[in-house]
Amino acid sequence: MIDSALIGWSRAQFALTACYHWVFVPLTLGLAVIMAVMETVYVVKKDEFWKRAAKFWQKIFGINFAVGIATGIILEFEFGTNWSNYSWFVGDIFGAPLAIEGIFAFFMEATFVAVMFFGWNKVGKKFHLAATWLTGIGASISALWILIANAWMQHPVGMEFNPETVRHEMVDFWAVVTNPVAISKFFHSVLSGWMTGAIFVIGVSCWYLIRKRDVRFARASIKVASVVGIVGTLAVMSSGDSSAVHVAKYQPMKLAAAEGLEEGGPRAPFSIVPGLEIPGMLSILATHDINGFVPGINDLLDGYTAPDGTQVLSADAKKERGDIALDAFKAYRENKDTNPEAAAEAKKVLDENVEYFGYGYIGDKEELVPNVPLVYWSFRVMVGLGCFLLLLMVVVLWAEYRNRIENMRWLHWVALFSIPLVYLAGQAGWIVAEVGRQPWAIQDLLPVSAAISSLSAGAVITTFFIFVAVFTLFLAVEIRIMIKAIRKGPETEVAK
Amino acid sequence: MFEYTFLQQYWWFIVSLLGGLLVFLMFVQGGNAMIFPAGKTEMQRQMIVNSTGRKWEFTFTTLVTFGGAFFASFPLFYSTSFGGAFWVWVLILITFVFQAVSYEFQTKAGNILGKNAFRIFLTVNGCLAPLLIGTAVGTFFTGSDFVVNKNAVGDSLAPVISVWGNGWHGLEAIADLRNVLLGLAVMCLAAVLGSLYMINNIEDDALVANLRKALLWAAVPFVVCFMAFMVWIFLSEGYAVDGDGVVFMEKYKYWHNLVQMPVVAVLFAAGVLCVLYGIVRTLVCKTFRRGIWWTGAGTVLAVMALFMLAGYGGTAYYPSYSDLQSSLTIVNSCSSEFTLRVMTYVSFIIPFVLAYIAYAWWKMDRRRISSDELEGTQDKY
Numbered sequence: 001m002i003d004s005a006l007i008g009w010s011r012a013q014f015a016l017t018a019c020y021h022w023v024f025v026p027l028t029l030g031l032a033v034i035m036a037v038m039e040t041v042y043v044v045k046k047d048e049f050w051k052r053a054a055k056f057w058q059k060i061f062g063i064n065f066a067v068g069i070a071t072g073i074i075l076e077f078e079f080g081t082n083w084s085n086y087s088w089f090v091g092d093i094f095g096a097p098l099a100i101e102g103i104f105a106f107f108m109e110a111t112f113v114a115v116m117f118f119g120w121n122k123v124g125k126k127f128h129l130a131a132t133w134l135t136g137i138g139a140s141i142s143a144l145w146i147l148i149a150n151a152w153m154q155h156p157v158g159m160e161f162n163p164e165t166v167r168h169e170m171v172d173f174w175a176v177v178t179n180p181v182a183i184s185k186f187f188h189s190v191l192s193g194w195m196t197g198a199i200f201v202i203g204v205s206c207w208y209l210i211r212k213r214d215v216r217f218a219r220a221s222i223k224v225a226s227v228v229g230i231v232g233t234l235a236v237m238s239s240g241d242s243s244a245v246h247v248a249k250y251q252p253m254k255l256a257a258a259e260g261l262e263e264g265g266p267r268a269p270f271s272i273v274p275g276l277e278i279p280g281m282l283s284i285l286a287t288h289d290i291n292g293f294v295p296g297i298n299d300l301l302d303g304y305t306a307p308d309g310t311q312v313l314s315a316d317a318k319k320e321r322g323d324i325a326l327d328a329f330k331a332y333r334e335n336k337d338t339n340p341e342a343a344a345e346a347k348k349v350l351d352e353n354v355e356y357f358g359y360g361y362i363g364d365k366e367e368l369v370p371n372v373p374l375v376y377w378s379f380r381v382m383v384g385l386g387c388f389l390l391l392l393m394v395v396v397l398w399a400e401y402r403n404r405i406e407n408m409r410w411l412h413w414v415a416l417f418s419i420p421l422v423y424l425a426g427q428a429g430w431i432v433a434e435v436g437r438q439p440w441a442i443q444d445l446l447p448v449s450a451a452i453s454s455l456s457a458g459a460v461i462t463t464f465f466i467f468v469a470v471f472t473l474f475l476a477v478e479i480r481i482m483i484k485a486i487r488k489g490p491e492t493e494v495a496k
Numbered sequence: 497m498f499e500y501t502f503l504q505q506y507w508w509f510i511v512s513l514l515g516g517l518l519v520f521l522m523f524v525q526g527g528n529a530m531i532f533p534a535g536k537t538e539m540q541r542q543m544i545v546n547s548t549g550r551k552w553e554f555t556f557t558t559l560v561t562f563g564g565a566f567f568a569s570f571p572l573f574y575s576t577s578f579g580g581a582f583w584v585w586v587l588i589l590i591t592f593v594f595q596a597v598s599y600e601f602q603t604k605a606g607n608i609l610g611k612n613a614f615r616i617f618l619t620v621n622g623c624l625a626p627l628l629i630g631t632a633v634g635t636f637f638t639g640s641d642f643v644v645n646k647n648a649v650g651d652s653l654a655p656v657i658s659v660w661g662n663g664w665h666g667l668e669a670i671a672d673l674r675n676v677l678l679g680l681a682v683m684c685l686a687a688v689l690g691s692l693y694m695i696n697n698i699e700d701d702a703l704v705a706n707l708r709k710a711l712l713w714a715a716v717p718f719v720v721c722f723m724a725f726m727v728w729i730f731l732s733e734g735y736a737v738d739g740d741g742v743v744f745m746e747k748y749k750y751w752h753n754l755v756q757m758p759v760v761a762v763l764f765a766a767g768v769l770c771v772l773y774g775i776v777r778t779l780v781c782k783t784f785r786r787g788i789w790w791t792g793a794g795t796v797l798a799v800m801a802l803f804m805l806a807g808y809g810g811t812a813y814y815p816s817y818s819d820l821q822s823s824l825t826i827v828n829s830c831s832s833e834f835t836l837r838v839m840t841y842v843s844f845i846i847p848f849v850l851a852y853i854a855y856a857w858w859k860m861d862r863r864r865i866s867s868d869e870l871e872g873t874q875d876k877y
Binding site: 091330 | 551560564585608646657845862
């Protein structure tokens with residue numbers, strides 16, 4: 001029997017690695033655009049100021065970039081080391097985006113990041129500019145493929161279960177690539193990186209304004225970052241809207257948990273905080289219709305009748321179908337070589353119940369409810385901070401264009417202290433996405449308890465604390481080096 | 497258009513190619529192992545770090561792609577080896593993680609641990625990573641302790657299909673001297689490649705002289721360990737597979753494979769000769785600096801041939817000595833025909849990727865790294 005401590009620690013280790021990875025990746029995605037825009041201005045205007053500005057942000061990018069790579073490789077291999085059953089059960093589909101990510105994106109990043117850092121005096125201006133853009137594009141393509149893989153776990157499409165090989169097998173690559181969840185997830189995640197980069201640049205630039213130094217550089221950076229950030233945030237909001245519709249459709253339990261909605265129905269209210277609701281708003285967000293039906297946690301556990309008359313099964317009924325699927329699978333395996341007729345009959349039963357296969361591993365139906373307070377509050381932190389940061393960027397851009405920004409001391413401090421907030425928003429977003437889908441490694445098909453490797457809990461506890469120590473050390477070193485580099489400054493004033 | 501059997505063979509070829517490229521690119525690791533032995537002055541150490549530092553992402557990316565390609569094409573290996581030989585892979589990853597940050601952090605103000613600490617991390621990765629990877633690949637020939645039972649998926653309480661047979665989770669591989677010999681051979685080969693790469697990439701007479709000495713010190717144990725491993729493996733029993741997929745032990749299996757697959761034999765012989773030619777000519781001729789291309793190309797060919805010996809010709813490439821029928825072959829561990837076909841189309845882009853890498857590499861390495869360059873620029877590690 002699988003040790004529950006092993007499952008818990010394996011989840012904790014993966015969450016730890018993913019959370020640390022997402023500390024470094026969004027800044028990479030956002031800074032890549034900002035520094036590329038600055039270098040483009042340099043090449044067009046032939047003004048050395050913009051070259052120095054781009055080089056300063058590239059220096060910050062470089063300090064951050066390596067730790068993102070380091071945490072990323074651990075994530076990739078953890079699918080094998082800690083989730084080995086998962087690796088076989090769905091590797092036929094999931095492995096392909098990972099390999100494509102390597103071939104298409106990582107080599108692009110690896111090739112051109114070296115040209116970007118060390119090629120200023122070795123290649124022509126235009127080639128260098130292309131290298132800078134390609135580094136950022138490579139990072140975004142990398143995000144695309146890994147998010148296609150992640151979206152498939154949230155909404156598995158384009159595959160069939162094969163009891164002969166005992167795994168899901170891909171039958172429609174195009175369906176996997178164009179999974180609607182993947183498309184909104186890509187824009188939502190990558191453009192939230194633009195937000196992170198923008199707020200980081202604005203915050204650091206405001207620090208220069210507080211210190212009344214490197215003013216031209218700070219204002220130029222604020223201008224570029226605000227525009228990138230506002231465009232990014234508006235796109236994040238738009239993709240968030242389509243994401244909500246997808247979650248309502250494919251992962252209704254996640255939505256119910258994010259709203260703390262126990263009893264659902266039409267005209268479902270949106271909870272701003274407990275006790276403060278907007279009537280009908282959740283229905284609008286989830287279905288784009290104020291009268292849209294949104295099921296609550298109890299509806300999903302007990303079963304309900306959808307507005308179109310469809311009877312949605314209760315958790316117990318799904319568990320029963322899951323048990324039937326597992327029994328049919330066993331019968332198929334027992335008979336496949338000796339009794340083809342019995343095997344064919346078992347296969348028929350399996351096919352009829354395979355969509356509930358994962359429920360066969362669920363012990364108690366309460367396991368199907370994720371951690372509601374954590375998901376509920378994370379969602380509010382993400383949305384609330386997202387709105388605040390958009391407002392901040394609009395005010396900063398307005399102040400810059402009205403030539404008032406240098407004197408607005410309060411705004412400088414707000415922007416500076418907003419840097420940790422944008423990271424908090426990003427982390428909260430991933431908590432909603434990943435905690436909200438528990439207990440599923442793959443929605444409805446494979447719970448985390450069946451996706452695990454056969455290890456001792458002690459081994460995973462050991463690696464968990466090793467990674468805690470290593471990643472925390474890297475973060476501490478990175479922050480200290482960045483602070484030193486920022487204090488040293490961009491040295492653009494000399495060239496003014 | 498492509499038969500399933502062809503696709504399986506093709507993807508083993510791609511994995512073999514990536515394996516060969518990965519070992520070649522471990523010149524980065526081997527170069528880092530030379531930071532302290534060959535770098536006698538601060539400037540020499542800086543030149544070493546900057547020489548390998550402009551290429552480390554390639555090695556890292558190839559390792560990730562090697563893993564990704566294995567995941568996509570042979571997921572049962574990914575599942576069995578990574579989840580089973582857990583400690584070996586975790587150790588390898590940790591050394592690479594430290595390497596990834598060390599370049600950027602080592603000379604930066606405020607790096608907390610100091611310059612030398614990060615250079616020591618680079619050196620540790622330079623020695624340990626090739627040693628561990630080589631030892632792990634040794635088990636492709638000597639076997640591991642695991643059982644695969646796909647029926648386990650039907651057990652709702654214990655559904656894990658690949659179970660390792662002992663609590664050492666891969667560390668037990670060092671108990672078989674053949675694995676250790678391959679590990680040592682790969683470690684020394686990396687040092688050979690690192691020395692050769694920097695001899696060609698750095699313009700500094702004193703450092704190049706140090707590297708030529710280091711080359712000799714690395715090449716001799718490499719040749720000894722590699723020869724010992726190959727002879728021992730050729731004389732050992734190997735894990736053969738019959739037409740029905742039944743695994744059995746066959747005497748001199750890997751020697752038989754070499755004889756029965758002349759293309760692989762030619763690749764192997766050409767690879768070994770190129771490796772030796774690059775080393776010997778660099779040692780003998782003081783003006784010859786392009787040994788890296790001979791030894792590098794030879795490394796790719798020889799490593800590819802080794803993987804082919806392990807996977808082609810009716811052989812189990814990841815054998816289990818505790819349960820022969822759990823051994824992984826390219827037939828029983830691969831992805832579905834559909835996935836392999838899709839991935840095959842994707843792989844057609846690889847020449848384009850190699851072309852832009854070669855172009856950027858050529859542009860960046862037209863001039864050798866020198867102390868003048870490093871003193872006159874801030875674009876350095």
